[in-house]
Amino acid sequence: MLNGLAVGCIYGLVALGFVLIYKATELVNFAQGDLMMLGAFVCYMFVVWYDISYWAAFALAIAIVSLFGALLDAAILRRVIGQPQFAVVMLTIGLGAMFRSFASMAWGSEIYTLPTPFSAQQTMLGAVSVSHEYVSIIVGTVVLCGALYAFFTHTKMGVAMQAASQNQLAAYYMGIPVKLVFSLIWAISAGVATIAGVLLAPVSLIDVNLGFIGLKAFAAAVLGGFGSIPGALAGGLTIGLIELFAGAYLPQGFKDVAAYVVLLLVLAVRPQGMFGAIGRKKV
C-alpha cells in the first residue's frame, strides 16, 4: 500500500513538472521524464564518482539541472514561441531523445544504484514494516508541494507566471519580464524533476530509460487536470493506487497498461480531469 502511494508520489512529482510548464507556457514538455533521468544521473555521479555526501550531491544536482532547464528555455524553447503546439511537442520529443543519448554516452547504458541514507532501512510501525525509501519519497513530495503552492499563490512571481501563460503580449505590456519568468518556470520544473529522480532512484534504480515513467506521469497530469497543481499530485497518487490494485487483482500485463487505460477513459469522459478547466474560444 505504501509502495503504491510512494510510486504515486513520484508520478505526481513528474506530473507536477509537466503542469508547471504547461500552466506557464502552454507547452507540453515531453522531455520531462528525461530531465528526471538526467537529475538522477548527475546526483549519482557526484555521490559515486566524486564521493560527495548524499545531501550535498542532491543540492548540487538540483542546482545544475535547474540551471540546465533555464538554459534550455533561453536557448531553444524561446525560438519556437508562436509556432503551433505540435511543433513544440516534436521539439521536446527530439530533446528527450538527445538527453537519453547523452546519458548513455556520458554515464553508460547499464543500470546503476544510488546509495542513499535511506537505503534498505526499515522501521516497524505496529505490525507493518515501513521502508525508509518509500517514506522519504512521500515526505519529500509533501514538502515540495507545500513550498510550490505557497510560491504560486502568495508571491508576485507566481501570479506573473499565470499572466504570462494566458496572454504573452499583454504580460509584456504589464511590465512582466516574460523571458525571465519562463526561464524561471523551466528551472523550477527541472528542479522538481531532479528531486523526483533522486527520490525515485533507490526504488527503481537508475538507467537511461528512467524517463519512460514520464508517460505514466502524463496520465497522472491529465487525470488531475492539466492546469492544476494539486491535481497533478492527486492524479499521481490515484494512478499509483490503481496500478497497485491492477497488479494485485487483474491478470498479468494489465498492470502496465492500467495507467494508459485510465488516461484514455479520462480523456474520453472528462477531459478536464478532476480539477482542471477547459476554456472555449470566444467568437
Next chain:
Amino acid sequence: MTFFKADGLAINFGGIKAVDGVSFEVEPGQVFTIIGPNGAGKTTIFNLVSRIYEPTEGKLIFRDEDITRVPPHEIAARGIARTFQNIELFEHATVLQNLLLGRHAHKKSNVIEELLFLPRVRKMELEHREAAEKVIDFLDLQPYRDSLIVNLPYGVRKVVEMARALCTEPKLLLLDEPSSGLNVEETQDMAFWIKDICNLLGITVLMVEHDMSLVSAVSDRVLALNYGRPLAMGTAREVQEHPDVIKAYLGE
C-alpha cells in the same frame, strides 16, 4: 410563414445572464440590425442562432421550423450563414478554397465517389466553382482568388468572410460587425454590398453593428440591447431617439 423568429431567448454563463428574454422577428427581404454597447450580448445572440451555444430558454423558428435543437453543422444546409466578428477564415488556404468550402453545404458527392474521382464528381466540382466565381464577381475579389489568407490585408479578409457566407446560398445572412476595422470608403462599399445582397440576391440580412451611419443607411428595423435585455425596437430613427437607448450609450 414565419421567416425568422427568436422567442424569449436566454442564456446563462455561470451566473451571468448574457442574453435575457430577447424576442424579435425578421421579415423576409429586410435588413434587421441589432445594436448595443459592448458586452450587450449581440454576438451571443448570433452564436445562439448559429447553434454554437445552447440557449437555456427560448425558441428559434426559421421558415416555420423550430431550429432550437438543430446541430450546428446542419444550420448551413437550412439556409442560415454567418460571418464572424474576429474573422474565422481558414488561414492556410487560398481565397478560392475558402469560398469552395462555403459550398460544402450543397455537397452531393460521397466519399467513395470522391476517392475515385468519377466524372459525376468532376462535373459537380466545376458547378461549385461556377457558383464561387459568381460570388467573386459580385464582390470584386478576382485579384485575390489564389492568394493565401495569411497574406491578405484585414479589409480584404472581411470581404472574403462575407463571400464565403454568400457561397452557401443562404436565405438569412448573419453579419457580425461588417464594418469593424474598415475605413470610410470600405464602409461605404459595405453599405452598397449589403443593399445589393438584400435587393438583388433576395437574401435577408440580420446584422450586428456599431457604426450608426451604416445602420441608418441600410437598416429597415433596429433592435437595441443592453446587458442582454432588449431596450427598444423600431426604425433606425425611432431607436436612436429612444430615451432608454440614449441613457444606455451616454449615461444619465
Next chain:
Amino acid sequence: MRFIFKTSYAQDLRLFRDDFQRNWYLLLLVGLLALPSVVPDYLIDISLVFIYGLCGLSLMVLAGYTGLVSLGHAAFLGIGAYAHVFLYQDLGLPWLLAMVLAAAITAGVGIVVGLPALRMTGIYLTIATLAFALIIQEVLTHWEFVTNGLKGKAVNKPDIFGLTIDSDLGFYFLCLIFLAGGLWLTRNLLRMPTGRAWVAIRDSEIAAQSMGVNLALYKTMAFAYSAALMGIAGALFAHQIRFLAPDIFTVLLSIQFLLMVVVGGLGSLHGAIFGAIFVAMLPVMISEARDAVPLWFGAAFSLFGKDAGDAVFLAVDRFVKQPGLEPGIFGLILVLFILFEPLGIYGRWMKIKTYFSLFPLYKRATFKRQKSYMKSERLR
C-alpha cells in the same frame, strides 16, 4: 520568370498543374522503372522507402491536413501487419482479400481511436493516441493466438492470384504500385470537398461547422482513411521484414513517422515522400557515416603528424561507434529542423524553386515568419 496562364476551371481541378509538371513526373516514373537496373542490390531498402511513403501519406492526411497529431501510428502499422499475416497465412485467404480485410480492420480500429478524439483537442488527442499505442503494443504481445506473442512470426512471400513474388524486383514494383495508388487516391480526396473539410477542421473548427461540416463525421473519416492506409502499409511491411515481433511497433517508430512528416514538410504530399526518403535512408547514412567520419578526422589530423592522426581516429571512432547514438541523432535532426526549417524539406525546396523563378528579384523576407507572441490555445 514563368507565369501560369489559366484558361479554364477544369485546369485547377487537374491532377497536374500543367503539362510541364506532368512531364517532370513522367520522367520521375521512368526513372523509378529504370532504377532496378542501376542499383539491384538495394531494392529491398528502396521498397522500404515506398512503404514508409505510404506511412508518411497516412500521417500527413491526419496530422498535416486535418490537424490531428497522432503519436501512435506505429500501432496501426502493427495491426495491419499482424491482421494481414494472420488472414493470409493462418486462415489461408487470398492475398489481396487478406490485405483489403486488414486495411478494413485497421480502419475500424482507427474509428474506435477517433471516437474519443471527437471531444478532444490538440495536445490531449496526441497524448491519447500515445496511450492507445502503448496499450496496443501490450495487446499484440499478449494475444498469442493471433500474433505468437514475443516468439515472433515468420512471414511467407506474397502469392497474388497464383503469382508468387519471390524476387526483390517483384516486391519493388508491388510497393511502387501501391504507393502510386495511395498517392492518387489521396490526391483525389484532397482536391474534393472531403479534403477541404479536413483543412477547414484544422484551421477553424467553428467556422467549419458554420459552413456545414459535420466535425464528428469528418474527423472519424480522417482517422479511418489514415488507418486504412497504414493497414495497407503494414501488410507490405510484414512481407518486407519477413519476421514480425511486437517490439518492432514501438513508440519510437511512431516518433520516426512523425519525424517523417515534420522533416518532410507539413501540409503537402511531397513532404510525406521527402520525409519518407529521409527517414528510411537515415539509418543507412548513419552507419555509413560511422565508418567514414573517423577516417576523415584521422586523415585531417594526420596533417599534424601520424600519431595525432591515429589518436584522433581512435577517439572519434570510439565516440561514433557507441550504441545509443542513433536515437540521439534522430532527436538532433528533429530539433534542428523545427528550429531552423519548420517548413521542412518541402519548404526548403519551395524556397529554392521560388528563388530560381523570381531570380534576380528574390527577397529573403518572402518566407520570413512574422514574429508572433504566444496566445493561449486553451481558449481555442
